[in-house]
Amino acid sequence: MKAVICLLAAVILAGCNLQEERKDSRLALMKTTNPEPIQIEKDGVSVEKIRGEVEEVKEIYDAAVVKGDHNILVAYKVRHLDRFRMKKIEKNLQDRLEKEYSKETFIVSSDYKIFLEAVRLREDIDAGKVNDKEADKRLHRIIKLKQELT
Amino acid sequence: MANKNEKKTPTQQQYDKLNQKHELKRPVLKNCLRAFFVGGLICTIGQAITYFFIYFFNFTEQTAGNPTVATMVFLAMLLTGFGVYDHLGQYGGAGSAVPVSGFGNAVISAAIEHRTEGFVLGVGGNMFKLAGSVILFGVFAAFVVALIKTILIQWGGL
Numbered sequence: 001m002k003a004v005i006c007l008l009a010a011v012i013l014a015g016c017n018l019q020e021e022r023k024d025s026r027l028a029l030m031k032t033t034n035p036e037p038i039q040i041e042k043d044g045v046s047v048e049k050i051r052g053e054v055e056e057v058k059e060i061y062d063a064a065v066v067k068g069d070h071n072i073l074v075a076y077k078v079r080h081l082d083r084f085r086m087k088k089i090e091k092n093l094q095d096r097l098e099k100e101y102s103k104e105t106f107i108v109s110s111d112y113k114i115f116l117e118a119v120r121l122r123e124d125i126d127a128g129k130v131n132d133k134e135a136d137k138r139l140h141r142i143i144k145l146k147q148e149l150t
Numbered sequence: 151m152a153n154k155n156e157k158k159t160p161t162q163q164q165y166d167k168l169n170q171k172h173e174l175k176r177p178v179l180k181n182c183l184r185a186f187f188v189g190g191l192i193c194t195i196g197q198a199i200t201y202f203f204i205y206f207f208n209f210t211e212q213t214a215g216n217p218t219v220a221t222m223v224f225l226a227m228l229l230t231g232f233g234v235y236d237h238l239g240q241y242g243g244a245g246s247a248v249p250v251s252g253f254g255n256a257v258i259s260a261a262i263e264h265r266t267e268g269f270v271l272g273v274g275g276n277m278f279k280l281a282g283s284v285i286l287f288g289v290f291a292a293f294v295v296a297l298i299k300t301i302l303i304q305w306g307g308l
Contacts, residue, residue, distance in 0.1 A: 029201060113210040145210055 028119045029112050032077075035122040037065035040135045045101050050074065053100060059089050064118035068139040072097075073107045075115040086110055109146050117142045181243055188242025192249045196222050219250050226254030231262070256280040
């Protein structure tokens, strides 16, 4: 019995030891992180402006914006009781952003994994671990992840 | 109820009264609380496993559900084999049976019960004796819900 409980605890707490250098991403799923938006592609609309637009939605409390060469990724967290209307919120936000910035292509997601990966990308850019090209590749990988359904 | 009592002899009625007096009351509230905490604990572990898959593997919130369910069922099967889940079931009642881990318990406990009858007709034939109904009604309920959703989307304009 004790051995089983220890094994379970070890599996659950395994994350505490790893990736110590990443501070925000470690608790990104549990607390508000508000990561700085990432602008890989410098031309066009400002990511700050997009983030401001996203934060105006009252159901959203945490948002990460990444602007790449072709797409703009918007990952956000929805307030707990509003999660019942997740699809509607996603649709409304997508429509709102596409209406406001008609020239851009938006990938909107409320998935925790997408948000977590956006925070990790921000941290790696801050630490100087990735350049713009690699960051764009990472962004494509995150977008691909969003499209996976199984 | 009155008709039943009319048919009973005075001795039987007297016995019924005595029985009611000494009958132990079912601790419904206590059982509910226990089920709530045990079920909640199992679900918390499930949530922790989902976060584990999201953090350390390439699973999204949407895709992490499948490996989480598989892990929970596997853990419940192991705990049933070790004899731990029986105690948990006795304490938590429905709280341990309703989450998906109860499915693993139903499969393995039936397999253990019939292992003396041989691997094919015993274990193989009876393994899904309890869990079979869960699969059948689960699939059927999913089919009905999907049908209703399709109708509502196609013709209801949702």
